Amino acid sequence: MRYWYSLHKWSSLICALIMLMLCITGLPLIFHDELEDALDSRPHLTARPSLYRNLDTLVAAATAGYPAYQPRWVIINNEKPEVSVGLASPDNGENPWITLNAYTGKVITSSETKSPEKTALTWISRLHADLFAGLPGQLFLGFMGLLFLLALVSGVIIYKPFTRFTAFGAIRTVGSPRQKFADLHKLLGIVALVWTVLVTGTGVLHTLSAPLYQHWQTSSMQSLLEPYRHQPPPNRLSPVQQAVATVRAELPGHRVAFLYFPNDQWGSPYHYMIYTTGATSYTTHWYTPALVDAATGQLTAVAAVPWYIRLLQLAHPLHSGNYGGLPLKVLWALLDIVTIGVIVSGSYLWLLRKRPASPLISQQMLTVSELSAAKAPQPQSSWQIWKLPLLLGSLTVLGCVAALFGAGIWQGLSWLFLSLPLLIAIKLCLRSGQNH
Numbered sequence: 001m002r003y004w005y006s007l008h009k010w011s012s013l014i015c016a017l018i019m020l021m022l023c024i025t026g027l028p029l030i031f032h033d034e035l036e037d038a039l040d041s042r043p044h045l046t047a048r049p050s051l052y053r054n055l056d057t058l059v060a061a062a063t064a065g066y067p068a069y070q071p072r073w074v075i076i077n078n079e080k081p082e083v084s085v086g087l088a089s090p091d092n093g094e095n096p097w098i099t100l101n102a103y104t105g106k107v108i109t110s111s112e113t114k115s116p117e118k119t120a121l122t123w124i125s126r127l128h129a130d131l132f133a134g135l136p137g138q139l140f141l142g143f144m145g146l147l148f149l150l151a152l153v154s155g156v157i158i159y160k161p162f163t164r165f166t167a168f169g170a171i172r173t174v175g176s177p178r179q180k181f182a183d184l185h186k187l188l189g190i191v192a193l194v195w196t197v198l199v200t201g202t203g204v205l206h207t208l209s210a211p212l213y214q215h216w217q218t219s220s221m222q223s224l225l226e227p228y229r230h231q232p233p234p235n236r237l238s239p240v241q242q243a244v245a246t247v248r249a250e251l252p253g254h255r256v257a258f259l260y261f262p263n264d265q266w267g268s269p270y271h272y273m274i275y276t277t278g279a280t281s282y283t284t285h286w287y288t289p290a291l292v293d294a295a296t297g298q299l300t301a302v303a304a305v306p307w308y309i310r311l312l313q314l315a316h317p318l319h320s321g322n323y324g325g326l327p328l329k330v331l332w333a334l335l336d337i338v339t340i341g342v343i344v345s346g347s348y349l350w351l352l353r354k355r356p357a358s359p360l361i362s363q364q365m366l367t368v369s370e371l372s373a374a375k376a377p378q379p380q381s382s383w384q385i386w387k388l389p390l391l392l393g394s395l396t397v398l399g400c401v402a403a404l405f406g407a408g409i410w411q412g413l414s415w416l417f418l419s420l421p422l423l424i425a426i427k428l429c430l431r432s433g434q435n436h
Contacts, residue, residue, distance in 0.1 A: 001158065001161060004154050004157045004158050005154075005158050007150065007154045008151055008154035008155050008157075008158055009350065011147045011148070011150045011151040011154065012148075012151040012155075012343075012346050012347075013347070013350060014144075014147055015144040015145075015147040015148045015151065016343055016346070016347050018141065018144040019144060019145075019148050019343055020340065020343050020344070021127070022128060022141070022144075022203070023336055023339050023340045023343065024340065025124050025127055025128040026128060026336055027333055027336055027337075028121065028124055029121075029124065029125060029128060029320070030320065030321055030322075030329050030332050030333050030336070031329055031333070032121065032125070032320075032322075033322070034326070034329075035121060036121070039121075040108070040109070045080060045081050046080075046081075047077065047078055047079055047080050047081045047102075048081070049076070049078055049102075049255065051081075051103060052076070052081065052083065052102040052103065053102060053103065053104070053105050054241050055074065055076075055083070055240040055241045055244060056239050056240050056241050057105060058074075058083050058085065058100055058102070058105055059071050059074065059085055059240060061100055061105045061106075061107070062085035062087070062098040062100060062107075063085070063087065065098075066087050066096065068090045069087035069088060069089060069090060069096070070087065070088045070090075070261070071085055071086070071087060071088075071261050072086045072087055072088040072095065072260070072261055072263065073085070073086040073258060073259065073260050073261065074086075074240070074258060074259050074261075075257070075258040076102075076255075076256055076257060076258060076259075077102070078255050078257065081101060081102040081103050082099055082100070082101065082102055082108065083099070083100050083102045084097055084098065084099045084100075085097065085098050085099075085100070088263075094111075096110060096111045096112060097110065097111050098110040098111075129141075129206075135210055135211070138206075138207040138208075138209075138210065139207060141203075141207050142203075142204045142207030142208060145200050145201075145203050145204040145207065146204060148200050149197065149200055149201065149204070152189075152193060152196060152197055152200070155189055155193075156193065159186065159189075159190065159385075159389075160382070160385055160386075162182070162186060163186060163380070163385055164379045164380055164385065165379055165380070166183070167380075168385070168388045168389070168428065169187050169388075169424075169425065169428025169429065169431075170183060170428075171183040171184055171187065171429060177352060178349060178352040178353075181345050181348055181349050181352065182349055184341070184345050185342060185345040185346050185349060187425060187428065187429070188338050188339075188341045188342045188345065188425070189342045189346075190389045190392070191338060191392055191421050191422070191424075191425040192335050192338040192339050192342060192421075193389070193392075193393065194392070194393040194396040194397060195335045195339075195396050195400070195418075196335075196339050196342070198318060198396075198400055199318070199319055199336075199339075201315075202315035202316075202318045202319035203319055205311065205312055205315040206312070206315060206316070206319060208312075209312050212308055212309065212312060213309070213312075216306060216308075216309055217266075220303065220304065220306065221267075221268075221303060224268075224291060224300065224301050224303065225268055225270065225271075228268070228270045231270065233262060233269045233270060234262065234270065234294050234295035236295070237261070237262070237294045237295070238293075238294060238295060238296060238297035239297065240259070240272070242297040243259070243272040243274060243292040243294070243297055244256050244259070244274060246292055246297060246298065246299050247274045247276060247290045247292060247299065250290065250299055250302065251276050251288070251290065251302065253278070253279055254276035254277065254278060254279070254288065255276060255277050255278075255279055255284075256274060256275070256276050257275050257276060257277050257287065258275050259272055259273060259274040259275065260272070260273040261294075262294045267289075267291075268291060270293065270294060270295070271291040271292055271293060271294055271300060272291070272292040272294050273289055273290075273291060274289065274290045274291075274292060275287045275288065275289050275290075276288050276289075276290065280406070281323065281403065281404060281405060281406045281407060281410070282404050282405060282406075284323075285313055285314060285316060285317050285323070286305070286310060286313050286314070287305075287313055288302065288303070288305055289302075289303045289305075290302045290303070291303065317404070318400060320332075323403055323404060324403030324411045324414050324415070325403075325407075325411055327411075327415045328403060328411070328414060328415060328418070331399075331415065331418045331419060331422070334422055335418070335422070338422075338425075388424075392420075392421040392424065395417045395418070395420050395421055396417070396418065396421055398413070398414075398417040399413075399414050399415070399416070399417030399418030399419075400414070400418070401414075402414035402417060
């Protein structure tokens with residue numbers, strides 16, 4: 001048990017500062033869409049993609065102010081009537097982007113007119129994603145995430161001996177500050193355990209997204225391009241709208257989310273690479289790419305998506321909490337704050353340490369002594385110790401999964417299941433404060 005305690009302590013301490021930064025920067029990113037709308041200071045309009053203007057017209061409007069630039073990508077927003085167009089610099093300089101009203105074609109915003117507040121939000125997003133260091137930064141954050149998962153697992157292993165003589169959620173206000181913070185640390189940690197494991201694990205997956213997508217592109221996508229290997233790239237491109245219509249006809253029920261123009265970096269130098277999503281709550285996060293010959297506008301292939309790419313795509317909503325409406329985002333933020341409390345209380349416990357020798361045994365001896373003096377009951381059984389944590393964990397799993405199946409009742413169940421662990425924890429804290 002001393003080994004697991006040491007493993008929990010040092011794995012936690014090594015990653016504490018980085019994980020605290022990720023939790024703090026993650027808070028505003030949970031409400032990224034709402035903050036973007038507020039900073040835009042314009043009403044939220046309902047999207048009706050069937051009424052969007054012709055994509056070629058929108059691309060032409062976006063490139064009107066950049067005659068020397070070439071369109072590189074297009075994002076079609078199916079939630080609000082906006083289409084964004086990215087441009088490629090002719091001299092490998094800055095690559096601007098423009099967002100237009102999908103109904104009127106008028107420019108809404110661009111990379112050159114982005115407000116300082118939005119720039120700050122982008123800065124936070126980059127800090128959270130890769131520490132402004134690209135792939136090395138992502139991999140470093142992934143390693144920190146693995147250490148945090150190790151700290152969570154070892155924390156579960158040492159949870160039982162630390163709670164053997166105390167009721168679940170009891171925070172002893174009489175005694176040393178370290179004892180009070182230890183009780184708080186245990187309660188917050190066990191309440192948010194499953195959610196923290198889920199968000200940390202999906203975050204680790206995100207740090208591997210670039211090499212995994214690159215592997216998929218080089219291993220699977222290249223075989224689709226074999227017939228074009230010795231052909232020159234097309235000099236004249238077929239209309240973008242025609243390519244999108246071709247994909248929609250091939251994949252009925254799918255929505256076109258974004259596309260790449262022919263290029264050597266992403267997709268194909270001979271094709272439009274068009275990504276679609278499903279229309280249901282479960283499949284709206286799954287992207288399926290289709291290759292459309294840029295010269296003829298004919299469909300070349302719909303690429304098969306391997307399981308590890310599907311896993312990465314499903315990890316995104318589970319990490320950000322953006323799939324169950326604003327109430328789910330609020331619950332995500334509250335659980336994020338609880339995780340911050342776990343990290344802060346754990347770090348404070350280390351600062352309050354006395355002697356490094358046998359901290360687990362020392363605390364257990366202190367607990368036994370106090371309980372004997374108070375004529376405490378006999379030690380709890382394993383079932384008594386774990387029944388409430390198992391209940392809270394099961395509710396958290398159900399809450400995280402339910403909203404993926406649909407809206408309406410599914411979202412309501414998701415909010416309910418994720419609210420219950422927080423409400424139970426608050427009730428236990430209040431009851432513990434009244435009893436002491």
